[in-house]
Amino acid sequence: QKEVEQNSGPLSVPEGAIASLNCTYSDRGSQSFFWYRQYSGKSPELIMSIYSNGDKEDGRFTAQLNKASQYVSLLIRDSQPSDSATYLCAVNRISSGSARQLTFGSGTQLTVLP
Amino acid sequence: NAGVTQTPKFQVLKTGQSMTLQCAQDMNHNSMYWYRQDPGMGLRLIYYSASEGTTDKGEVPNGYNVSRLNKREFSLRLESAAPSQTSVYFCASSTNSYEQYFGPGTRLTVT
Numbered sequence: 001q002k003e004v005e006q007n008s009g010p011l012s013v014p015e016g017a018i019a020s021l022n023c024t025y026s027d028r029g030s031q032s033f034f035w036y037r038q039y040s041g042k043s044p045e046l047i048m049s050i051y052s053n054g055d056k057e058d059g060r061f062t063a064q065l066n067k068a069s070q071y072v073s074l075l076i077r078d079s080q081p082s083d084s085a086t087y088l089c090a091v092n093r094i095s096s097g098s099a100r101q102l103t104f105g106s107g108t109q110l111t112v113l114p
Numbered sequence: 115n116a117g118v119t120q121t122p123k124f125q126v127l128k129t130g131q132s133m134t135l136q137c138a139q140d141m142n143h144n145s146m147y148w149y150r151q152d153p154g155m156g157l158r159l160i161y162y163s164a165s166e167g168t169t170d171k172g173e174v175p176n177g178y179n180v181s182r183l184n185k186r187e188f189s190l191r192l193e194s195a196a197p198s199q200t201s202v203y204f205c206a207s208s209t210n211s212y213e214q215y216f217g218p219g220t221r222l223t224v225t
Contacts, residue, residue, distance in 0.1 A: 043218050045216070101159065
């Protein structure tokens with residue numbers, strides 16, 4: 001089992017719809033969870049972090065965390081063509097101590113259709 | 115405030131040549147990382163440095179060496195490049211809260 005798993009997609013949604021991206025992780029002790037957005041040919045950009053169970057909202061983005069079920073999701077409301085990118089889920093590696101390592105999923109490619 | 119910078123942006127090497135990828139951050143972060151990203155493989159950690167003066171191997175260290183020159187700078191060296199090292203290389207730095215910030219990347223082709 002991979003440490004962090006995401007559906008690779010591609011996921012296509014029409015403009016204005018809600019895009020739902022999911023991620024599961026295997027290390028039950030993980031405490032820090034992140035979503036990165038990566039446009040084609042660019043570097044990953046941190047867009048959301050979440051540390052507690054429940055929802056965290058930032059503009060059109062909502063991150064949801066359920067530690068009991070070991071999943072984290074990202075909802076994008078009112079999706080825009082500019083949201084078309086690959087979204088990477090990242091989880092802290094608790095054995096890494098002061099090195100603050102993250103384990104990344106392989107990413108979900110999202111396309112928002114005009 | 116430039117964040118994380120990397121040089122060069124692009125590089126083509128012949129098999130057996132050596133080169134050093136440079137990375138610098140101006141955010142006063144303690145930890146720095148080198149990743150490679152290949153299609154279908156996601157981000158894989160090559161080496162990391164938890165703090166100035168320390169370096170450790172990540173998931174795929176073979177064929178690479180690193181130097182943490184000071185708190186700001188972390189370089190990655192390929193001593194004898196191989197076609198399998200064709201990839202996009204990202205440097206990142208981290209806060210104490212695990213948030214990592216990435217540089218723009220170096221696209222390396224080894225022929």
